[in-house]
Amino acid sequence: MKKIGATLLAAIIGGAIAVGGFKLFENKQMDNMTFEERQKVYYANNPGEEILSSTGNPDFTQAAAAVSPGVVHIQVTMASRGNRGGGGSPFDMFEEFFGVPQQRGQARPATASGSGVLISPDGYIVTNNHVVEEADKIEVVLTDKRKYEAKVIGRDPNFDLALIKVNATGLPMVKLGNSDNVQIGEWVLAVGYPLGLQSTVTAGIISAKGRRIGILDEPTQGRGYGGMGQQEQMISNAVESFLQTDAVINRGNSGGALVNARGELIGINSAIASPTGTYAGYGFAIPINLAKKIVDDFKEFGSVKRGYVGVTFTEINDQLRAEKGIEDVNGLYVRDVLKGGAAEAAGIKSGDILTKVEGRVIYGTPDLQEYVARLRPGDKVKLTYKRDGKEKDVSLTLKGEESKPKTEDAESSASATEIFNKLGASFVPASNARKQELGIKSGVVVSQVHRGGVFEYFGVERGLVITEVNGKPVNSVDDVESALGSTRRNIVRITGVPERGSTVQFNVPLKY
Template identity: 70%
Template sequence: MKKIGITLLTALVGGSVAIGGYKIFEKKQSDSMTFEEKQKVYYANNPASEMISSTGNPDFTEAAAAVMPGVVHIKVTVTTKGSQRGSSPFDMFEEFFGMPQQRRSQPRQQQGSGSGVIISPDGYIVTNNHVVADADKITVELTDRRTLEAKVIGRDPDFDLALIKVNADKLPFVRFGNSDNLRIGEWVLAVGYPLGLQSTVTAGIVSAKGRELGLLGDRQQRSPYEYPSDEPMVNTAIESFIQTDAVINRGNSGGALVNARGELVGINTAIMSPTGAYAGYGYAIPVSLVSKIMDDFKEFGVVQRGYVGIQYQPINEATRERLNVDDLYGLYVADVVKDGAAENAGIKKGDILTKIEGNTIYSSADLQERVARLRPGDKVKITYKRDGKEKDVTLTLKAQDTKKADEVSEESKRSATEIYNKLGASFVPATDKQKKDLGVNSGVVVTQVRRGGIFDYFGVEQGLVITHVNDKAVNNADEVESALGETKRNIVRVKGVSARGSVELNFPVEY
């Protein structure tokens, strides 16, 4: 009897050790999986019934019920510099571009909100970058009314995507679909938290794919790859939106666009509207791109971008006539980056890119969105036409070229000089005594303000000590000019101080 007891105890201990070891192995294996792999494993073990809607009488009840628990309300707190304002005809202008007069600034907190989509049961949530950018605090409200604090894992304005995480387990999540298989006219649902309302579902159809709107990214940064050569300053962002007439409003940003089977096909991002409210069209980032970017954030914290290494011109009626080509679609290669992926594969100036991975290239979005799914070192099949004959080549994508980046820097310097001249001001280094009296570590003194310049327009006075330009500390005129090269979205940010208090200015400039 004693032997039987010892044998049983040994078996129990051995089984516990085996189960514990398996759980540790299982967790490590799970941590190394992509989000798509995690979802496949989950649904392989927990098969769901197929959700089919009738095209004659659409029924989205099952799709909505499956998706709504996985779409969350995101609330953010952002600390900004505020000021006491009086009534002024320029109040609206000031609200967008800063404070034209020197006023004592005080920190203030602003609240914002958007939506997010849970993509794994261990608390990873995808949303838009513009929802969580610069947030001091992010809270996530689940459909069961739980509120959890979230941290940012990674975000990127060029894709307007962000990955955040809450400390929770066994959360409901939304299953990835295939945005490549979406068809024009297919029914879709938009799920989110618009206009401060609770979870809301709207329905519509896919009205277009591959839309480029020029909404994302920083138009003051010039990409060393994949940019139209007839545009000296272009957007580095990747845009290939799904267009839908499902109602999307403020607060829907970061929410889910799903098909009638309840599968995630896009992340709602923008609306086209003259009023700021829904006026017919909404836009979503396709999930085929979202899933790759989320894996990059989880593994690296930043997006891993591979580049083809070309300058191009989309073929349209104007370029056909100017370039004397007969092709109806494709991208005309205006130049290739030295030692870039395209040059190494034999692509030359004057070639026309017609397909990528067998898919016809009708616009730059067709190339950029496909390439954006890949990383440096990945291979991609490109079809190009030369002398009327098509040829297939396989490119190995490369990371950003540093030499080209140096050329971009020179372009920025020229732009900085232009902005500097438009300021209409002169500067001298602040003395050590001035810095000490004002309690600052850097600064230049405005010694002259010329009539007609930007400083004159915004009421900047002589004697103001400017400590930072575009968030860079400045101590002389050269540093002011250098910092102006970091101007983003045509908005110059200036911080200063005087005997009356601190000043923060944000004003627009044109090149």
């Protein structure tokens, strides 16, 4: 009898060791998986009930019940400090973008709030960069009132995405969907914490895809809607290819979930179009297929690893078609090919028209940007370009940051594009009438001064007509960027004429 008891005890201990070893191995394997792979393992082991919406009269009750516990309230604490670029909430992009007055020197509030989406049961949460970028402390509150302090794993303003984490396990999460399969007219739900309210669900449809609204590379003040000119598009590092929806989204929804009727996450809510700062019919969400890659990069590297095609381009429009004699309506006109870049190695030249990426038609900037942004340096991508009326397919191997152009000045490692972005301003060509009025032969007008840029810091104001940059006449955005390539010792030399006054010359240091 003792012998049987000893054998049974040994078997139990052996089984426990085997199970424990398997669990340890499983956890180690999970650590090396992408968030999408981790979810597939989870849902394979915990299939639950399939969430379906009825046809005819929509019924979102199951989808709302499944998603709401995985959408969290993010409360941010910031040390009170002077606002470099204006007051109002520095937290919610909705306020900055859609008409809330900003006043220089106004103290920033100590707290702000937004939303986030749990994408892993061990506490990883995806949200917007603008939700957490200035946070000194981040607190996450679940729908069941549990509270956790969170830390930032990674964030990037060019995508307006961030990944934060709380120290907990067994948390509810939202199932990742496939934003490529989203159809215009499809029912969707927006879930978040708007206007200081608790968890809120609203319904609407997808009204457009691949929207570029210029909000990430052109912060605005006092405007109802933000966009950017074709010339500015090609110098921006920001990636915008929003899903547009008429589901009600307001301040505080930032970072929340946009889900389909099956309760699958298809987007991260980020902005609204409104003349008042509150809902007026259109909301914008970052497609989840783009967000998946970005948050995986955050988890693995702490930052985004971007692959670059190595071209600057302009969307084809009527003006460009007339100027260059282009017959194509869609596509991207290659302005310049960077030396040593992937495009140069593949034989693409200035004047070519990029027409397809992986066989998909390129209608505009978002079609190329979003697809390439999902890839890393070393990944291959098939591009189709047109030259002399004939299309050709080429395979490019994307390159990383090292392939971005550098200035000729050995004392400065910043490219002309990086300097341009650091200046923090938008420019438009001065009209002939304005030039004649001021008695100048060249000039671009400072149309916007962005928060946090060098121009804002040193008090350069809108309306200034800049005639020369680093001693070179400028008449367009391209001229400005080209002239910035001559920057020496991190100082940009500017000659200009204020709205009222005589010609002035001043130096703008890039380091201060």
